[in-house]
Amino acid sequence: MIADFAWIRPEPGGLYIRPADVWVDPTRAVPRALITHGHADHARSGHGVTMATAATLAIMRERYGNIGLAETMAYGERVAIGGGVHATCLPAGHVLGSAQILFECGGERVIVTGDFKRQPDPTCAPFEIAACDILITEATFGLPVFRHPPIGAEIARLLAAREAAAGRAILVGAYALGKAQRVIAELRVAGYHDPIWLHGAMERMCRLYEAHGVALGDLRSMAGVPKAALEGAIVLCPPSALADRWSRRLPDPLTAMASGWMRVRQRARQRGVELPLIISDHADWDELTATITEIAPRETWITHGREEALLRWCELHQRSARALSLVGYEEGSDEDERA
Numbered sequence: 001m002i003a004d005f006a007w008i009r010p011e012p013g014g015l016y017i018r019p020a021d022v023w024v025d026p027t028r029a030v031p032r033a034l035i036t037h038g039h040a041d042h043a044r045s046g047h048g049v050t051m052a053t054a055a056t057l058a059i060m061r062e063r064y065g066n067i068g069l070a071e072t073m074a075y076g077e078r079v080a081i082g083g084g085v086h087a088t089c090l091p092a093g094h095v096l097g098s099a100q101i102l103f104e105c106g107g108e109r110v111i112v113t114g115d116f117k118r119q120p121d122p123t124c125a126p127f128e129i130a131a132c133d134i135l136i137t138e139a140t141f142g143l144p145v146f147r148h149p150p151i152g153a154e155i156a157r158l159l160a161a162r163e164a165a166a167g168r169a170i171l172v173g174a175y176a177l178g179k180a181q182r183v184i185a186e187l188r189v190a191g192y193h194d195p196i197w198l199h200g201a202m203e204r205m206c207r208l209y210e211a212h213g214v215a216l217g218d219l220r221s222m223a224g225v226p227k228a229a230l231e232g233a234i235v236l237c238p239p240s241a242l243a244d245r246w247s248r249r250l251p252d253p254l255t256a257m258a259s260g261w262m263r264v265r266q267r268a269r270q271r272g273v274e275l276p277l278i279i280s281d282h283a284d285w286d287e288l289t290a291t292i293t294e295i296a297p298r299e300t301w302i303t304h305g306r307e308e309a310l311l312r313w314c315e316l317h318q319r320s321a322r323a324l325s326l327v328g329y330e331e332g333s334d335e336d337e338r339a
């Protein structure tokens with residue numbers, strides 16, 4: 001038994017579980033990696049053995065092709081990973097397949113949240129609260145200014161803008177893994193059942209979600225569709241395509257963008273976004289502080305984003321905390337929220 005959490009260490013390349021020789025979301029190729037979810041800043045290829053949920057492994061194969069040896073971890077299944085350490089994947093509510101990892105060693109419990117959110121999301125399993133001694137939490141939106149409105153309100157704004165923009169296509173920039181499928185699923189929840197048109201870069205990930213039981217309704221490919229057929233249509237594309245030549249094939253597009261960063265008006269202006277939609281797959285400030293309060297760990301380690309404000313909040317609330325400043329997960333490195 002290794003006491004005092006010496007078995008889990010923040011290293012420049014990620015979190016390292018020493019007795020098991022396992023890395024969590026490592027930034028370089030390692031012999032054994034445990035991957036929280038499929039976004040590119042967490043899931044890299046080239047590891048000897050990749051451990052992850054079935055959906056995350058499927059996403060990685062979709063993106064990288066062959067990922068070598070893989071071990072599937074089911075939610076809630078307690079797996080011995082070597083050196084007396086057990087690992088359990090718990091739903092993180094971030095994207096399809098996303099997991100928090102609960103590590104147990106010598107009676108000590110550490111949870112690595114990976115990216116997570118608490119808002120409901122019809123495309124993935126909801127975040128699960130579990131007790132632990134150390135909570136290693138992400139902090140992408142760890143500033144009090146970041147408060148995400150309920151997604152239903154943002155979807156209602158999108159549909160109202162469509163109603164008001166007769167003859168125009170509504171072009172929504174959304175990240176291809178997670179955000180796009182969530183926007184589609186929430187449009188369906190809101191009663192919008194018209195075809196939704198997809199940029200080519202979105203199609204395969206949407207099909208992967210559907211293959212994992214997430215119904216997305218009538219999705220159509222843009223290939224070969226005449227411009228006039230897209231009047232009043234909702235079209236999804238990756239954020240990078242919002243401003244490029246590709247969008248000229250749409251009739252007078254009204255550009256929208258779904259991202260937590262749309263809270264910052266300057267970011268929307270920089271991108272030329274007419275309709276900023278504050279839709280994030282990360283916990284906002286209230287969700288971060290509520291989660292720390294609810295789990296009430298002995299210690300909170302903060303990483304992956306705005307560490308200082310959350311650290312200060314922990315101090316003010318007499319909670320022991322430290323900032324990890326892991327390399328490779330700086331603010332803005334997040335695939336799904338890069339804006």
Ligand SMILES: [Zn+2]
Pocket residue numbers: 037039094115334335336
């Ligand atoms: Zn992510």
Ligand SMILES: [Zn+2]
Pocket residue numbers: 039041042115304334335
């Ligand atoms: Zn991330």
